[in-house]
Amino acid sequence: MERFTVHHGTAVPLRRSNTDTDQIIPVRFCTRSTRHGHADALFADWRDDPSFALNQPEFEGASVLVAGIDFGTGSSREYAVWALQDYGFRVVVSSRFGEIFRGNAALNGLLTVAVPDDVVESLWETIEADPSAEITVDLERLEVHWLDRTQSFPLDAQVRQRLLNGLDPIAATLGHTEEIAAYESRRRAAMPLTL
Amino acid sequence: MSSTLAQKLWDLHVVRFEGDDDLLYIDMHLLHEVNTPQAFDGLRAAGRTVRRPDLTVGTEDHNTPTIAINRAIQDPLAVEQSALMRENCAQFGIPLHRLGDPGQGIVHVIGPELGLTRPGMTIACCDSHTTTHGAFGSLALGIGTSQVEHVLATQTLALRRPGNMAVTVNGELPAGVTAKDLVLALIARIGPAGGQGCIIEYRGSAVRSLSMEGRMTLCNMSVEAGARAGLIAPDRTTFDYLRQRPGMPQGRDWDTEVAFWKSLHTDPDAVFDKEIVLDAGELSPYVSWGTHPGQSIPLAGTVPAPEDFENEQERAAAERALEYMDLTPGTRMRDIPVDTVFIGSCTNGRIEDLRQVAQVLQGRKVDRGVDVIIVPGSAQVRRQAVAEGLDQVFAEAGADFRAAAGCSMCAALNEDRLRSGQRAASTTNRNYEGRQGKGARTHILSPMVAAATAVVGRLACPADLEGQG
Numbered sequence: 128m129e130r131f132t133v134h135h136g137t138a139v140p141l142r143r144s145n146t147d148t149d150q151i152i153p154v155r156f157c158t159r160s161t162r163h164g165h166a167d168a169l170f171a172d173w174r175d176d177p178s179f180a181l182n183q184p185e186f187e188g189a190s191v192l193v194a195g196i197d198f199g200t201g202s203s204r205e206y207a208v209w210a211l212q213d214y215g216f217r218v219v220v221s222s223r224f225g226e227i228f229r230g231n232a233a234l235n236g237l238l239t240v241a242v243p244d245d246v247v248e249s250l251w252e253t254i255e256a257d258p259s260a261e262i263t264v265d266l267e268r269l270e271v272h273w274l275d276r277t278q279s280f281p282l283d284a285q286v287r288q289r290l291l292n293g294l295d296p297i298a299a300t301l302g303h304t305e306e307i308a309a310y311e312s313r314r315r316a317a318m319p320l321t322l
Numbered sequence: 323m324s325s326t327l328a329q330k331l332w333d334l335h336v337v338r339f340e341g342d343d344d345l346l347y348i349d350m351h352l353l354h355e356v357n358t359p360q361a362f363d364g365l366r367a368a369g370r371t372v373r374r375p376d377l378t379v380g381t382e383d384h385n386t387p388t389i390a391i392n393r394a395i396q397d398p399l400a401v402e403q404s405a406l407m408r409e410n411c412a413q414f415g416i417p418l419h420r421l422g423d424p425g426q427g428i429v430h431v432i433g434p435e436l437g438l439t440r441p442g443m444t445i446a447c448c449d450s451h452t453t454t455h456g457a458f459g460s461l462a463l464g465i466g467t468s469q470v471e472h473v474l475a476t477q478t479l480a481l482r483r484p485g486n487m488a489v490t491v492n493g494e495l496p497a498g499v500t501a502k503d504l505v506l507a508l509i510a511r512i513g514p515a516g517g518q519g520c521i522i523e524y525r526g527s528a529v530r531s532l533s534m535e536g537r538m539t540l541c542n543m544s545v546e547a548g549a550r551a552g553l554i555a556p557d558r559t560t561f562d563y564l565r566q567r568p569g570m571p572q573g574r575d576w577d578t579e580v581a582f583w584k585s586l587h588t589d590p591d592a593v594f595d596k597e598i599v600l601d602a603g604e605l606s607p608y609v610s611w612g613t614h615p616g617q618s619i620p621l622a623g624t625v626p627a628p629e630d631f632e633n634e635q636e637r638a639a640a641e642r643a644l645e646y647m648d649l650t651p652g653t654r655m656r657d658i659p660v661d662t663v664f665i666g667s668c669t670n671g672r673i674e675d676l677r678q679v680a681q682v683l684q685g686r687k688v689d690r691g692v693d694v695i696i697v698p699g700s701a702q703v704r705r706q707a708v709a710e711g712l713d714q715v716f717a718e719a720g721a722d723f724r725a726a727a728g729c730s731m732c733a734a735l736n737e738d739r740l741r742s743g744q745r746a747a748s749t750t751n752r753n754y755e756g757r758q759g760k761g762a763r764t765h766i767l768s769p770m771v772a773a774a775t776a777v778v779g780r781l782a783c784p785a786d787l788e789g790q791g
C-alpha cells in the first residue's frame with residue numbers, strides 16, 4: 128500500500144448525494160477478477176451524460192473527489208475503491224460515507240475525509256470557480272487547505288497510522304497467532320464446522 | 323454491568339484488545355464467487371494460507387444462470403471468475419456448493435438452511451447483506467475483499483466496537499403487512515444512514531411474532547439503514563427452526579446449546595445509544611418510489627414532490643430520483659404500471675415468501691403485459707416449493723418459476739436483467755439507479771405486493787384483488 132502523508136491536487140465536484148457503490152462501479156464490471164484496471168468502469172453509467180463532471184476537460188487530472196452526503200453506501204464491492212484509485216483519485220471528501228466503503232478505502236490507501244456539509248459546499252464553489260484551484264490534504268495534521276481556508280477533519284487514529292506507515296494489517300495480526308490459537312482452544316466446542 | 327446483546331456477542335469473540343480496535347474471532351466465513359478471487363491472489367502472493375477451511379464455505383450465486391441447471395454462464399469474465407472460485411476453494415480445501423449441488427443457493431439463504439448460522443456466532447461474508455444472519459442472534463458482518471483476505475489468513479478481523487441502537491416494534495402487524503413493509507417503513511423514517519455506526523437490535527412484540535424468514539428479511543435490510551449489523555435475540559421460534567437443520571447437536575448436547583442460546587439477550591437495564599419505537603398496527607404495505615430504499619412510502623400514497631422535503635439535499639435527491647424513475651409528483655402509487663415482477667433474492671427468496679406469492683396467485687392469472695419471474699433463493703427452497711405444489715400454482719398463473727437458484731435479477735450480474743427504461747416491481751433490497759440493468763427502474767416491495775402487482779399490472783396489494791378472479 129502506498130503511504131499517505133500530504134497530498135496536493137486539483138479536485139472534481141460531484142454534486143450528488145447518496146452515491147452508492149453501484150454508481151461508482153456498475154455491477155457488470157464486477158465479474159473482473161483483478162484488483163487493477165478498473166479506471167474505465169468508474170461511474171461508467173453517469174459518464175454517458177456529457178455534462179457529468181468527470182467528462183469536463185477542466186477537471187482532467189484531478190486527484191480529489193468532493194462528493195455530496197452518503198458517498199459509498201450499499202454494496203461492499205471493493206471494486207469501488209479500486210476504480211477510484213485506478214482513475215487517479217487519492218482522496219474523497221464528503222460529509223458522510225457508507226461504512227463498508229470507508230473501511231475498504233482505508234485498507235487500500237484511499238483517504239476518506241469527512242467534513243461538514245457547508246465545507247463541501249465551499250469546496251464545490253471553489254473548484255467550480257477555478258478548476259485549477261489546489262487542494263491540500265494533510266494527513267499528519269488532519270487538515271484540508273484550499274484558498275486561504277483550513278478545515279480540520281477527524282480520522283480514526285489506527286487508520287491514520289496505517290495510512291501514514293503503509294502497514295500490512297494481516298502481517299500485524301499474524302504476529303498474534305499464539306493469542307488466536309489460545310482463543311481457539313477455549314471456543315465453544317459445539318460451534319458448526321463446514322468440513 | 324448490564325450489556326446489550328450486541329455487546330455480549332462482541333465480548334465473547336475478542337481475541338485481543340488492540341488500542342481502539344478489537345481483534346475479533348470469526349466463527350464462520352462465507353464466500354461467493356464475486357469479490358473473492360483478489361483475496362486469494364493476495365494470500366498466494368504473500369505466501370500465506372487459509373487458517374480454518376473448516377470454518378469457511380463457498381457457494382455460487384451471483385453469476386449463475388437460473389434458466390436451467392446445466393446452462394453455461396454467458397459472460398466470459400464471469401466464466402473465469404467462477405472457475406477461479408472453484409480453483410481457489412480446491413487449492414485451499416474449502417467446501418464449495420456449486421450450481422447443481424443440493425446445498426447451492428444465495429449465500430444468505432443457505433447459511434441458515436444448512437444449519438451453519440446459529441445464535442452466539444460471529445459471521446463474516448464478502449457481501450453487505452450478511453446482516454441477514456443476525457436474525458439468529460449472531461453478529462454478522464459484511465466485509466470487503468481486503469478483509470476477506472484477512473479472515474482467510476487469520477480467522478479474525480480487527481474492528482472498532484460499534485454503537486448500540488434499538489428498534490422496538492410494538493403491537494401486531496395488520497394482515498397483509500410483512501417484515502418487508504416494516505423494514506421499508508423503518509428506513510423511510512430513519513433514512514439510509516439512520517443506523518450508521520451501530521448494530522441495530524430489533525425488539526418488541528411485532529418482532530417476536532415474526533417467523534425466522536420474516537426476521538431474516540428484517541435483518542437483511544439493516545444495511546440499507548446504514549447499520550453495521552442487525553440483530554434479534556434468539557427465542558423459541560429460533561430454536562424450533564434450528565432443530566430441523568442438519569448437523570445440530572443432539573440429546574443433552576442440544577439442551578446445552580439451547581441453554582447457552584437463551585443467555586443471549588439484552589439485559590433489562592442495558593442502555594442503547596439510540597432508540598426508535600414503531601407501532602406495527604399503524605403500518606401498511608410499503609413501496610419505494612425513488613432510487614434508494616429510504617425513498618419509500620405507503621402503497622396508498624402518491625409520488626412525493628421535491629418541495630415535500632425540508633432538507634436541501636433530500637430535495638435535490640428527490641428531483642433526480644423522480645427524473646430517473648420517470649415519475650410525476652402526485653401520481654397515485656397504485657397507478658404505476660410495471661413491465662416485470664421479480665420475486666426472489668436474499669431478502670425475499672425463501673420458502674415462506676414463495677408460499678405467500680402462491681397464495682395470492684392461486685386461481686388467478688398474471689397480467690398479460692407483465693413478465694413474472696420467480697427465482698428460488700436456494701436449491702432447497704426450490705425442492706420444497708415443488709414438494710408443496712407451488713410450482714403448479716406459478717405455472718397456472720403464468721409466472722416463470724426458474725429452474726436454478728441464485729441472485730439473478732437482484733444484482734443483474736447473470737443474464738437476467740431489465741432493459742433500459744423498463745420498470746420492475748421487485749422483492750429485492752435495492753432500488754438504486756441501474757441496479758437491475760442499465761437505465762432500468764425498480765420499485766422494491768414485499769412478496770405479497772409483488773404477486774398482487776403481477777395480477778393487476780400496476781402496483782397493488784392483495785386486498786385490491788378481492789372480488790376479482
Ligand code: SF4
Nearest residue numbers: 451667668729732733
Ligand atoms: S440476492 Fe441480491 S442482495 Fe442478496 S446476495 Fe445476491 S445480489 Fe446481493
